[in-house]
Amino acid sequence: MTAIVFAGQSYALADGESVLDALLRAGHAIPHGCRAGVCQACLLQSDEAPPANTQRGLSSAQKSLNYFLSCQCQPPASLSAQAVDQAGQRVSGVVREKSWLNQRVLRLRIEAPLDFKAGQYVTLWQSAQLARSYSLAGSPNPQNLLELHIRHYPDGAFSAWAAEQLKVGDALDIQGPLGQCVYSAPANQALLLIGMGTGLAPLCGIVQDALAQGHSAPIQLIAAARNGADLYYLDELSALAAQHPQLGITWLAQHANQATPPAVAIGDVYTHVKTHFASLKGYQVYLCGAASFVAKMRKQCFLSGAGMADILVDSFVPFATTKT
Ligand code: FES
Structure with missing residues (x-):
């Protein structure tokens, strides 16, 4: 023993x-x-x-x-x-903005002196005992703002606290950045990025980074969700695509509801990818979202020809004791 x-x-x-x-x-x-x-x-x-x-x-x-x-x-x-010394692993940030992207996704913008690459994630500390990890949306910027998209669970220890108690001006300890799901392709390699739910967050930053670095090959972004109302950033990303002809965006919801925007197609994301990307040979693929989605889609993309080293993932793992 x-x-x-x-x-x-x-x-x-x-x-x-x-x-x-x-x-x-x-x-x-x-x-x-x-x-x-x-x-x-x-x-x-x-x-x-x-x-x-x-x-x-x-x-x-x-x-x-x-x-x-x-x-x-x-x-x-x-x-x-x-x-x-946990304090030595963290920096202190200040909440500068708090808003809702839809009924379930809270956006925080936190000012913090943190060097990061688009696509990485950080761990936020609510107290000495409670921490949760979230992907960074967006790229490094002169204002030192970290943008986070937090899926709200009414009984979640962290997300309920962030939604109900955290205020603009509050300080928060931040650990990181962590993760390797960052833009790393040559400019002439086709990219396919697929995000489920708040998996869109890191992909926003990766797309911005790729465009800022002059990526010239096609960039296909698929933003998927269970319901159309769960999708967000339609206007912002559509405006970005209008400025960059190499960027194509597909909005995809598994189920329609009354709040589904007209631009959203209805369908299963696995079937959609299989139909529209029958061969992924030569692509670099980015997959972000729940661990079960990432694992299944990773296997599908590999079987469609993407090299394992060319499939980068940000897999949201469930927390063992409470929902986030
Ligand atoms: S790495 Fe998260 S609890 Fe150990």
Whole structure:
């Protein structure tokens, strides 16, 4: 049986139990969020080299300091660990704008001194214990504004707080940026970007970045949602497409309702992609949205000819304890 030594105490790990779960069970208030290796809220530092799989996504500096993701750690042998200075991993931001993009999606614009690439994501801290990760919409800008599209769940620990209590002028700690789903194609490679729901957020930034860098090959953006009323940014993106003939946009909803805008086609996104992009050989593909959507579409795009290295994804993982 392996054990985790933390704050001078040794705790046995149950079969299949992570270091995070063992320490929470022992009553230690270890910050955490996704429990899926995404948000990096659960960072700890080990006295010895931690298992390599627990350092995925960390910077070289963090790796060299033996930082590891405790939610991903089921060590093969006993391990000693300590808390890290979480404050040193974050910057402070100020909410400058709060508005609704539709009935379910809240837009925050937060001013923060953060260097990021369009398409990356950050972890927002509501308190020392509650954190959630959101993709950045838009590109770096002189105002240092980070734009986030937050799907509102009335019983979600973070999103309900953001919708009901967070105010313009409030300060918020931000960790990141994280993620590799960024524009990286040569200018003459065709791009296909598919976002489901708020998966549109990172794609907005990637499209802007590609255009700003002079991407000349066709850029096809598919913004999909369950209902037409869930789609947003129709006017803004249509205006962008009008200025850039290489950009084409398809709005797609699985179901129509009274609020479905006329520009929105009704149909299944998998069928649509199969029909209109029968061969994806040579494309660079970006997929953003719920993990189940990303996994299924990734397989479909690969089977249609896209190289695995040319399929970049931003997969929204569900949080284990509460909805976001
Ligand atoms: S990475 Fe461990 S809780 Fe999110």
